[in-house]
Amino acid sequence: MIHPDTRLSHASDTIGLGVFATKPIPKGTILWALDDLDQRLTPVRVRRLGERYRALLDRYAFANAEGEQVVCWDIARFVNHHCQANAISTGWHFDIAVRDIAVGDEICNDYGALNLEESFDCHCGSPVCRRDIHPVDFDRYADAWDALVRDAFPHVNRVPQPLWEFVSPKRLVIAAARDPRRAPSIRRHRLVASSPAAPRQVAVRT
Numbered sequence: 001m002i003h004p005d006t007r008l009s010h011a012s013d014t015i016g017l018g019v020f021a022t023k024p025i026p027k028g029t030i031l032w033a034l035d036d037l038d039q040r041l042t043p044v045r046v047r048r049l050g051e052r053y054r055a056l057l058d059r060y061a062f063a064n065a066e067g068e069q070v071v072c073w074d075i076a077r078f079v080n081h082h083c084q085a086n087a088i089s090t091g092w093h094f095d096i097a098v099r100d101i102a103v104g105d106e107i108c109n110d111y112g113a114l115n116l117e118e119s120f121d122c123h124c125g126s127p128v129c130r131r132d133i134h135p136v137d138f139d140r141y142a143d144a145w146d147a148l149v150r151d152a153f154p155h156v157n158r159v160p161q162p163l164w165e166f167v168s169p170k171r172l173v174i175a176a177a178r179d180p181r182r183a184p185s186i187r188r189h190r191l192v193a194s195s196p197a198a199p200r201q202v203a204v205r206t
Protein backbone atom coordinates (compact mmCIF):
# COMPACT_ATOMS: atom_id res chain seq x y z
CA MET A 1 0.00 0.00 0.00
CA ILE A 2 1.34 3.37 -0.99
CA HIS A 3 1.48 6.27 1.48
CA PRO A 4 -1.89 8.10 1.55
CA ASP A 5 -0.35 11.52 0.82
CA THR A 6 0.34 10.62 -2.79
CA ARG A 7 -1.50 10.77 -6.07
CA LEU A 8 -1.16 9.47 -9.60
CA SER A 9 -0.20 12.11 -12.15
CA HIS A 10 1.54 12.65 -15.46
CA ALA A 11 5.31 12.35 -15.04
CA SER A 12 6.50 13.01 -18.59
CA ASP A 13 5.72 12.03 -22.15
CA THR A 14 8.61 9.60 -22.06
CA ILE A 15 7.78 7.99 -18.75
CA GLY A 16 4.01 8.34 -18.58
CA LEU A 17 2.33 8.25 -15.20
CA GLY A 18 4.03 8.52 -11.84
CA VAL A 19 3.25 8.86 -8.14
CA PHE A 20 3.64 12.29 -6.53
CA ALA A 21 3.56 13.61 -2.97
CA THR A 22 0.51 15.72 -2.08
CA LYS A 23 1.93 16.77 1.31
CA PRO A 24 5.46 17.00 2.70
CA ILE A 25 6.67 13.52 3.65
CA PRO A 26 9.62 13.50 6.04
CA LYS A 27 12.66 11.28 5.91
CA GLY A 28 12.05 8.01 7.72
CA THR A 29 8.42 7.74 6.60
CA ILE A 30 7.28 4.35 5.38
CA LEU A 31 6.25 5.08 1.80
CA TRP A 32 5.05 1.65 0.75
CA ALA A 33 4.34 -1.60 2.56
CA LEU A 34 3.35 -4.96 1.17
CA ASP A 35 -0.27 -5.63 2.17
CA ASP A 36 -2.75 -8.46 1.92
CA LEU A 37 -4.35 -7.12 -1.26
CA ASP A 38 -1.09 -7.17 -3.20
CA GLN A 39 -0.88 -10.24 -5.39
CA ARG A 40 2.05 -12.62 -5.31
CA LEU A 41 2.07 -14.94 -8.30
CA THR A 42 4.18 -18.09 -8.26
CA PRO A 43 6.35 -18.89 -11.31
CA VAL A 44 4.00 -21.78 -12.13
CA ARG A 45 0.99 -19.50 -12.12
CA VAL A 46 2.83 -16.93 -14.24
CA ARG A 47 3.70 -19.58 -16.82
CA ARG A 48 0.04 -20.55 -17.07
CA LEU A 49 -1.05 -16.99 -17.78
CA GLY A 50 -1.61 -15.86 -21.36
CA GLU A 51 0.58 -13.37 -23.18
CA ARG A 52 -1.68 -10.43 -22.37
CA TYR A 53 -1.24 -11.04 -18.66
CA ARG A 54 2.48 -11.57 -19.06
CA ALA A 55 2.79 -8.21 -20.81
CA LEU A 56 1.01 -6.60 -17.89
CA LEU A 57 3.35 -8.30 -15.45
CA ASP A 58 6.33 -7.10 -17.48
CA ARG A 59 5.07 -3.58 -16.97
CA TYR A 60 3.67 -3.60 -13.47
CA ALA A 61 5.12 -6.46 -11.44
CA PHE A 62 8.43 -7.02 -9.72
CA ALA A 63 10.16 -10.21 -8.64
CA ASN A 64 10.72 -10.98 -4.98
CA ALA A 65 13.38 -13.21 -3.46
CA GLU A 66 11.11 -16.25 -3.80
CA GLY A 67 10.76 -15.72 -7.55
CA GLU A 68 7.16 -14.63 -7.23
CA GLN A 69 5.80 -11.79 -9.31
CA VAL A 70 4.37 -9.15 -6.99
CA VAL A 71 1.58 -6.93 -8.35
CA CYS A 72 0.59 -3.97 -6.24
CA TRP A 73 -3.16 -3.39 -6.23
CA ASP A 74 -3.00 0.39 -5.79
CA ILE A 75 -1.05 3.22 -7.47
CA ALA A 76 2.18 1.80 -6.04
CA ARG A 77 2.46 -0.10 -9.32
CA PHE A 78 3.08 3.24 -11.07
CA VAL A 79 6.10 4.18 -8.98
CA ASN A 80 8.93 4.87 -11.42
CA HIS A 81 12.65 4.26 -11.31
CA HIS A 82 15.13 7.01 -10.53
CA CYS A 83 18.87 6.76 -10.07
CA GLN A 84 18.57 9.00 -7.00
CA ALA A 85 15.48 7.32 -5.59
CA ASN A 86 13.82 8.84 -2.55
CA ALA A 87 12.16 5.52 -1.61
CA ILE A 88 14.45 2.59 -0.90
CA SER A 89 13.46 -0.88 0.17
CA THR A 90 14.40 -2.02 3.63
CA GLY A 91 15.29 -5.64 4.30
CA TRP A 92 11.68 -6.06 5.36
CA HIS A 93 8.65 -5.72 3.12
CA PHE A 94 8.41 -1.96 3.09
CA ASP A 95 10.13 1.05 1.51
CA ILE A 96 11.29 4.06 3.45
CA ALA A 97 11.85 7.75 2.56
CA VAL A 98 15.61 8.26 2.60
CA ARG A 99 15.27 12.05 2.48
CA ASP A 100 12.60 14.68 3.01
CA ILE A 101 10.05 14.74 0.18
CA ALA A 102 8.34 18.00 -0.79
CA VAL A 103 4.84 18.50 -2.16
CA GLY A 104 4.91 17.67 -5.85
CA ASP A 105 8.04 15.53 -5.69
CA GLU A 106 7.75 12.25 -7.52
CA ILE A 107 8.09 9.13 -5.39
CA CYS A 108 10.68 6.91 -7.05
CA ASN A 109 12.51 3.77 -6.16
CA ASP A 110 15.49 2.01 -7.72
CA TYR A 111 14.50 -0.79 -10.07
CA GLY A 112 18.00 -2.17 -9.70
CA ALA A 113 16.68 -3.70 -6.48
CA LEU A 114 13.76 -5.45 -8.20
CA ASN A 115 15.58 -8.54 -9.44
CA LEU A 116 15.76 -7.50 -13.07
CA GLU A 117 16.45 -10.19 -15.63
CA GLU A 118 17.38 -7.70 -18.34
CA SER A 119 18.81 -4.21 -18.37
CA PHE A 120 16.90 -1.14 -19.52
CA ASP A 121 17.82 2.39 -20.58
CA CYS A 122 17.22 5.07 -17.99
CA HIS A 123 16.16 8.63 -18.77
CA CYS A 124 15.63 9.81 -15.20
CA GLY A 125 17.60 13.01 -15.76
CA SER A 126 19.68 12.64 -12.61
CA PRO A 127 23.24 13.99 -12.82
CA VAL A 128 24.31 10.58 -11.55
CA CYS A 129 22.03 8.63 -13.88
CA ARG A 130 23.47 5.17 -14.52
CA ARG A 131 21.91 5.13 -18.04
CA ASP A 132 21.91 1.36 -18.19
CA ILE A 133 20.01 -0.18 -15.28
CA HIS A 134 21.36 -3.67 -15.05
CA PRO A 135 20.47 -6.85 -13.12
CA VAL A 136 23.84 -6.78 -11.36
CA ASP A 137 23.05 -3.30 -10.02
CA PHE A 138 21.47 -5.11 -7.08
CA ASP A 139 24.88 -6.43 -6.07
CA ARG A 140 26.71 -3.23 -6.99
CA TYR A 141 24.51 -0.87 -5.03
CA ALA A 142 23.06 -2.92 -2.17
CA ASP A 143 25.58 -1.51 0.30
CA ALA A 144 24.84 2.06 -0.76
CA TRP A 145 21.08 1.46 -0.45
CA ASP A 146 21.57 -0.10 2.98
CA ALA A 147 23.55 2.95 4.07
CA LEU A 148 20.75 5.29 2.96
CA VAL A 149 18.12 3.19 4.74
CA ARG A 150 20.13 2.96 7.95
CA ASP A 151 20.68 6.71 7.88
CA ALA A 152 16.91 7.21 7.69
CA PHE A 153 15.94 4.56 10.23
CA PRO A 154 16.39 6.68 13.39
CA HIS A 155 13.59 8.89 12.04
CA VAL A 156 11.10 6.02 11.88
CA ASN A 157 10.02 6.54 15.50
CA ARG A 158 9.84 10.32 15.16
CA VAL A 159 7.61 10.90 12.13
CA PRO A 160 3.94 10.08 11.42
CA GLN A 161 3.56 6.57 10.04
CA PRO A 162 0.12 6.15 8.42
CA LEU A 163 1.15 2.74 7.07
CA TRP A 164 2.26 1.42 10.46
CA GLU A 165 -0.47 -1.21 10.70
CA PHE A 166 0.91 -2.85 7.53
CA VAL A 167 4.46 -3.03 8.86
CA SER A 168 6.00 -6.12 10.33
CA PRO A 169 7.79 -7.23 12.38
CA LYS A 170 6.96 -4.14 14.45
CA ARG A 171 9.12 -5.00 17.44
CA LEU A 172 12.22 -5.46 15.28
CA VAL A 173 11.48 -2.32 13.26
CA ILE A 174 11.27 -0.29 16.46
CA ALA A 175 14.53 -1.84 17.62
CA ALA A 176 16.17 -0.90 14.31
CA ALA A 177 14.96 2.67 14.69
CA ARG A 178 16.87 2.79 17.96
CA ASP A 179 19.91 1.04 16.51
CA PRO A 180 19.99 1.14 12.68
CA ARG A 181 22.71 -1.48 12.60
CA ARG A 182 19.90 -3.95 13.40
CA ALA A 183 18.08 -3.13 10.17
CA PRO A 184 18.48 -6.09 7.78
CA SER A 185 20.12 -5.60 4.42
CA ILE A 186 18.14 -5.15 1.22
CA ARG A 187 20.09 -8.22 0.04
CA ARG A 188 17.36 -10.31 1.68
CA HIS A 189 15.26 -9.50 -1.38
CA ARG A 190 17.88 -10.74 -3.83
CA LEU A 191 16.60 -13.51 -6.02
CA VAL A 192 19.25 -16.12 -6.63
CA ALA A 193 19.34 -16.49 -10.41
CA SER A 194 19.96 -20.23 -10.29
CA SER A 195 16.90 -20.80 -8.15
CA PRO A 196 14.32 -23.10 -9.76
CA ALA A 197 11.77 -20.48 -8.75
CA ALA A 198 13.42 -17.83 -10.93
CA PRO A 199 10.89 -15.72 -12.79
CA ARG A 200 10.48 -15.74 -16.53
CA GLN A 201 10.66 -12.08 -17.20
CA VAL A 202 11.84 -8.62 -16.35
CA ALA A 203 10.11 -6.70 -13.62
CA VAL A 204 9.85 -3.06 -14.59
CA ARG A 205 7.20 -0.71 -13.32
CA THR A 206 6.91 2.34 -15.52
Ligand SMILES: [Zn+2]
Binds near residue numbers: 083124126130131
Ligand atom coordinates in the same frame (compact mmCIF):
# COMPACT_ATOMS: atom_id res chain seq x y z
ZN1 LIG B 1 18.76 7.23 -14.25
